[in-house]
Amino acid sequence: MTALAPLAQPGTQTEALEPVPSAGGAKNRLGILVLPALLMFLAFAFIPLIGVLLLSFTDWDGLSAINFVGLQSWQQVLTDPETYHSLWLTFALMICTWVVQTPISLLLGTFVAGQQRYRAFLAVLFFLPLLMSSAAIAIVYKSLLDPNFGLSAGLHLPFLAQDWLGNPTLAFITVVFVIAWQFIPFHTLLYQGGVRQIPEQLYEAAQIDGAGRLRQFFSITLPQLKYTIITSSTLMLVGSLVYFDLIWVLTQGGPGNATRILALDMYIRGFQANQMGAASVIGVFLVVLGLVLTLVIQRLGGRDLRASQMEGM
């Protein structure tokens, strides 16, 4: 009876165990709850998507009447070598940001979830970049990286006086760095939450069996973080697919197309060359790519609903 005592609390239990009405009623209630978000999604995501799909079959220039020209814009975009260059750059950006951000976020997240001294203070410092807007970060970094007036001149370090945003290769690396600087805090937050959920018993059992910190990390922490890694990777990869504002303010497509990823290519075609049809084609590309990417990651993650990570607990 004592074992059951923590479960039965008068007052709390009755609220939680209220009898659920018939199945149809519950579904109606759920439907109503979902309605606001569904409406927002329809209005701001789905309908514009249809609009872009329709626009991709026109040659609109943003000002005059809209004429349907069939597959002309599609042809123009698909035969332009610039499109494939942008596609390649986008994939390179996705892979580089993932490779840079995931290990660092994992380690930081594990650290921040721990019990070390000064952990709380360091955690606040690490989260600061998350609070700033992308445009602000880009403007500040642009000034800092100016080869003549930036950090190198201020700190008198000639090594820092590279052509960070003017050399095509360096510009790409710099962009990856600044994106990582901005988003590592966010993924650290995800991993921190993930690590906090790992039951202490697993670590205690491992310690009894004589596993060191490193072995514990690779054998317990990483496998338990599987779904967090999948979530974080999905956000990271799809996010870098459509990332625009930071890169635009930093390089505007980079020294000679060096950082002209698909999202920037779409903007430049649409709002600078005034070829809305071509820009819409690239917009459709981005949507399809994002969907495919998400599906692939989810499939790779192997979401088996009957499997549990708590076996043997």
Add this chain to the structure above:
Amino acid sequence: MTTSRSSRRTFLGLAAGSALGAFGLAACGTSGPAQPGGAAASGSAPAGGGAAGNATMWALSGQPNQGIRQNSVDAFNKLGKGTIKVTFFQNDPYKAKIRTAVGAGQAPTLIYGWGGGILKSYADAGQVDDLTSWLSENSAFKDKVLPSTWKAATIDGKFYAVPAQNTQPIVIYYNKTLFDKAGAQPPATWDDVMKLVETFNSQGVAPFSLGGQSKWTSMMWLEYLFDRIGGPEVFDAIYANKPDAWSDPAVISSCQKVQELVKANGFIKGFSSIAADTNADQALLFTGKAAMMLHGAWAYGSMKSTNAKFVASGLAFGNFPTVPGGKGDPKNIVGNPTNYFSISSKATDEEKTVAKAYFTDGLFTDAVTDAFIQSGQVPITKTAESKLASSPDAPFLQFVFNMAKGAPNFQQSWDQALSPAQAEKLLNNIDQLFLLKITPEQFASAMNSTIGT
């Protein structure tokens, strides 16, 4: 237990509710452009009649012109003929923003622009009013400005904009101090330019400052070289969409010269990451990191408002050097003949009346002309010429005025003269040319494929 749980629930419920309420209130706000600095001043109450209407105006930010434009609008608002609210934007973002606004039917009454191909696209889409009949009725206004400034506002013989500000040819600025230190003279020919590049590099000073990230800054070099080497006919053929117009030998030769200059370290290190919008390229000149800069006449006024001491004693200026064997007249110039204001055709009649009243009574007042001259810029009104001599910047102003008056040909900036699709490809290819990523021949063939788009 129950009390603490329900009080937490109440708290969370209140928090969510107030967040939703705040969101709802925010969503009720107007969807207009942000008002950096324009709103406070222009919100000051105008005199007299509530019958006078309102109009809106968009213009470029940046001193001194922002202040001058704001003052001119404030002075007009006091006349009782209407109230104008002006909003300012940075140069490159403005170019994108105005087109979107015009396309969405949300353009301001008075649209600031550069004439040329973009104005033509507005006119073709019926988005700006034809002002020809109004101008013939108000010929006193039409006669106020230099006749050469009307060309870029004319489309198929009709006027779709009025000239508004200053004439802005492209000139070369020199840092006198650095020249004296090197014992050198400003270049008269292209060979002098290449020799000076060596001289200044050996002294650890960059020969030319350049805001390469903005791309139109690099374009100015090609504009002059095309003209000096091949004469204005080279670009005229391109503008007329003649096939293979970019394969002219003058084009190839100009591109080669530019790439020679880049390879000889003629431009400041890291030029392709310096943007002109923040005036970082001008800063290089007056902080002594670069000896020369090719820039528009507007840079004089901008440098004066940032570093008046340098402009007063350390700045020299001159025309673009000639190229040995070139066909172009050394007096030809390139740049912006002036800036223009158009009237949106989607504005109400009341707003258009106010806008036209501004043209006659606010645009070229003596106060405005004097303010431009004070800041070191050359207004386009005929009356300005006599006022130039008495200004503190007389040497520069008279130099620019005479340049504009005496030029056989004043080539409008290419990215404004050509259609937007051509302009985007042009700027992109020029960027690659300066980065030495394409050869002059590849540049020519890439540009040839844009003819007619």
